[in-house]
Amino acid sequence: MTTVTGTDSARHDSDELLPPWWRQATVYQIYPRSFADGDGDGIGDIPGALSRVPYLAELGIDAVWLSPFYPSELADGGYDVADYRDVDPRLGTLDDFDALVAALHERGIRVVVDIVPNHTSDQHAWFQEALAAGRGSAARERYIFRDGTGPDGSEPPTDWDSIFGGSAWERVADGQWYLHNFAVEQPDLNWSNPEVRADFVRTLRFWSDRGVDGFRIDVAHMLTKDMTEPLLSKAELEALPKDGNHPMIDRDDVHEVYAEWRQVFDEYDPPRTAVAEAWVDRSRIPLYARAESLGQAFNFDLLQADFDARQFHTIVDDNLALAASSGSSTTWVLSNHDVVRHATRYGLPDAERTETGAPTRKHGNEWLLSGGREPQLDREKGLRRARAAALFLLGLPGSAYLYQGEELGLHEVADIPDAQRQDPTFFRSPGEDVGRDGCRVPLPWTADGASLGFGTGGAHLPQPEWFAASAADVQDDDPDSTLTMYRRALALRHELQTDEQLEWVDTGEADVLRFRRPNGWEVVTNFGTQPHALTPGREVLLASGPVDTDLVPGETTVWLAPA
Structure with a gap:
């Protein structure tokens, strides 16, 4: 079908x-x-x-x-x-x-x-102005500042967590706190402000x-x-749809x-x-x-x-x-x-x-957390x-x-020394998640x-x-x-790309997907390990690995020319 x-x-x-x-x-x-x-x-x-x-x-x-x-x-x-x-x-x-x-x-x-x-740097001119201007200023209204809790306001306004770890609030010199859903150096902007x-x-x-x-x-x-007060707790936020x-x-x-x-x-x-x-x-x-x-x-x-x-x-x-x-x-x-x-x-x-x-x-995280050693x-x-x-x-x-x-x-x-890591996720964890530096290493030319x-x-x-x-x-x-x-794939894609439709072609094998584009161009991917037989006589335009005549090896994709 x-x-x-x-x-x-x-x-x-x-x-x-x-x-x-x-x-x-x-x-x-x-x-x-x-x-x-x-x-x-x-x-x-x-x-x-x-x-x-x-x-x-x-x-x-x-x-x-x-x-x-x-x-x-x-x-x-x-x-x-x-x-x-x-x-x-x-x-x-x-x-x-x-x-x-x-x-x-x-x-x-x-x-x-x-x-x-969503946020600026804490070095942005607006945020520096907000720090200098003080409580109740128009400059602070561009961000999300709140008074703290506790007898002396020394506790954060809520128990919210930053995505990078730790509290989502940071206290400034005059005692107020600002919201940062990411790193402490990334204060959230107030999008209610024109x-x-x-x-x-x-x-x-x-x-x-x-x-x-x-x-x-x-x-x-x-x-x-x-941000209407009273602000909800972390548990209350998580329970909301x-x-x-x-x-x-x-x-x-x-x-x-x-x-x-x-x-x-x-x-x-x-x-x-x-x-x-x-x-x-x-x-x-x-x-x-x-x-x-x-x-x-x-x-x-x-x-x-x-x-x-x-x-x-x-x-x-x-x-x-x-x-x-x-x-x-x-x-x-x-x-x-x-x-x-x-x-x-x-x-x-x-x-x-x-x-x-x-x-x-999330696949791959367990490998990152182990520094790439296991599995x-x-x-x-x-x-x-x-x-x-x-x-x-x-x-x-x-x-x-x-x-x-x-x-x-x-x-x-994966094996980047701790002293050379840059991702705030690593430092805010601290060290429990090695972060994203591993995919950001400079390219080899x-x-x-x-x-x-x-x-x-x-x-x-x-x-x-x-x-x-x-x-x-x-x-x-x-x-x-x-x-x-x-x-080669991008050159062929420009030649073959057509309307935004595809038609699945039944392969009879659960591990093999095949689809046809409106002009007859077909893509066959063998996700399994055993070869998949093609209909004889189809021209293979491109393959992700070595192919034998009329066979798609395991873990391989072939592009077939329009019939």
């Missing part, structure tokens, strides 16, 4: 009646501080990224997503923003940014930048006027909050903010795009992906799935249906700057599953599965988001040389010796390398 899912592309671009570019784009995430270092100070920067534009063009991506490059004290890898309308001097200048945008646009690559609206809303509109226009094509909205579900009326998370009124942003985006031709990072109940995702809101939202299901046919099939069906309900296209992602790289996740023992096949824990990582199996999953993903309708280094088949770096070609002055996180074998220059001319596979 076959099942048809998905929706036709919306065709409303101005002149050519083509679907908007982002609906089925391949977007490459650059974590700037770990991508390429142009000045040799050990930190990746905008000139470094500019030097790698030819590499990006050859890879065949449609857009670059730049993680934060703004002035920051790096309390949270740049997500503590001190100035939303400038470039961190360690990463370059606005002129450097303009040059990067121009170089990418010249090659037909669009630019998406991160916007971090000045906050107006300033972010200015920021969106600032970058749009410089040629930015779209925005990725960090923790898009957390901006608006109901997250149905749009929760005081702290995924409130319906956040979409008033995004409706205003959508008006700004639509002032431009073509309209600027946006994609929400919204960790919400799946039924709520379409609210963020609607055309009148941000227009697209991440789905993170594959980040938490095993390499398992049943899980992948369910995830594809569910997310294509969600996208259809909002009129948007879905987004597929296997790795990003916040999770264990998928080549490593797939090389670990599979997660425990519920009766529905869903993993019962045993099977690197070859992990890479083999990662390559197969990548070709499966790149054959799907919708946007594909790639994380820097996955095209090199990089594994997670060459098999030798200073910091493996990242830059002349070393790397801000230590690169392991085994990185050298995965360097871009090692893989560049190797027809069997992961880099070559990605280049």
Whole structure:
């Protein structure tokens, strides 16, 4: 039996009646501080990224997503923003940014930048003003300040926890406390304040006027909050349903903010795009992906799935249906700057599953917590599965988001000395969770040389010796390398991509998934270990590993030419 899912592309671009570019784009995430270092100070920067534009063009991506490059004290890898309308001097200048945008646009690559609206850095001019202005000031109304509890106000206003560990409140010199849902250096903004809303509109226009094509909205579900007193306890908050009326998370009124942003985006031709990072109940995702809101939202299901046919099939069906309900296209992602790289996740023992096949824990965390020592990582199996999953993903309708280094088949770096770690999760735990540094280690561009070609002055996180074998220059001319596979896949994807539909083809095997796109292009993934027989005579356009005639080996994906 076959099942048809998905929706036709919306065709409303101005002149050519083509679907908007982002609906089925391949977007490459650059974590700037770990991508390429142009000045040799050990930190990746905008000139470094500019030097790698030819590499990006050859890879065949449609857009670059730049993680934060703004002035920051790096309390949270740049997500503590001190100035939303400038470039961190360690990463370059606005002129450097303009040059990067121009170089990418010249090659037909669009630019998406991160916007971090839930909180600023404690070094932001507004927060410094709030500290100096004191209690009851207009400056403090831009943030969430409260008096403490207890006889002398020395206890936090509530027992809420920060996502990074410890209390979500920090006391200042005059005795008041401010809310920080993330690191202590990241005070939450008060989105009930009109000045906050107006300033972010200015920021969106600032970058749009410089040629930015779209925005990725960090923790898009957390901006608006109901801070009416008395404030609820942690237990009371946790007991409440997250149905749009929760005081702290995924409130319906956040979409008033995004409706205003959508008006700004639509002032431009073509309209600027946006994609929400919204960790919400799946039924709520379409609210963020609607055309009148941000227009697209991440789905993170594959980040938490095993390499398992049943899980992948369910995830594809569910997310294509969600996208259809909002009129948007879905987004597929296997790795990003916040999770264990998928080549490593797939090389670990599979997660425990519920009766529905869903993993019962966030896969990979137990390996991180042990520093990468237990359970045993099977690197070859992990890479083999990662390559197969990548070709499966790149054959799907919708946007594909790639994380820097996955095209090199990089594994997670677990054995980083404690003294060299940077992630606040590690320090706030303290030390119980080693955090996200392992997926943020600077990329290996060459098999030798200073910091493996990242830059002349070393790397801000230590690169392991085994990185050298995965360097871009090692893989560049190797027809069997992961880099070559990605280049070939993205070139074929541009040729073969069609309307946002797929049809499942029954394989007769629970471990083998096969789907057909409207033009006859087919993708077959063998999640098992035994070979799967194909109908004789079909042309194999691309495979994630060695294939014999008319057979798909275990843990392998093949692309079949239209019949």
